Structure formats: C-alpha cells, structure tokens
Amino acid sequence: MQGSLSDLSVTNWMESFKLDSSDSETDYPLPVVLVDLDLDKFEVAGQQLSDVKLQAKYKTFSAWQAAIKSDKIEGQVTFQQNKVAL
Secondary structure, X not given: OEEEEEEEEHHHHHHOOOOOOOOOEEOOOOOOOEEXXXXXXXXXXXXXXXXXXXXXXXXXXOEEEEEEEOOOOEEEXXXXXXXXXX
C-alpha cells in the first residue's frame, strides 16, 4: 500500500475490524506486506501526529518492522502479529 492521505485514525480503522464473536483474539494477518504512506494527520493510541511519513514491511512470518517520522516522534519498531485483538 503506497500513497498519501490527509487524515488517518488507527482507532477508527481498527473499530471497523471488530468481529461478532466471543473470541477476542484471532489469527487475522493483515493482507498487506508493504506500507509507504505520507499523512497530513495521523491518530494512533490517542496521540495526534502531523506531517507523518510511515513505512512498514512484513519482515518474517507474523513480524512487522515499521519506521515513523513526524512532528513529535521519529523511530523504528518491530512487532509480532501472531494474534490480533479485534
């Protein structure tokens, strides 16, 4: 996935993936292997960021590596995607 967006809310986006199930965790890998986005506004975990460059790639089975640069934060993170709470 590559492109630019004026506004992206991870909180709102994750709400759309909630399942009607009593099981709160499920194997549900994202159907994307590469993300390269330029965002004017980005909300994640209650934090509002501006002028964001977000790059992420699926490194190994169930592991993501991401880099972010914005007005408030810059860095890299690697995280596992074994189970996703939806």
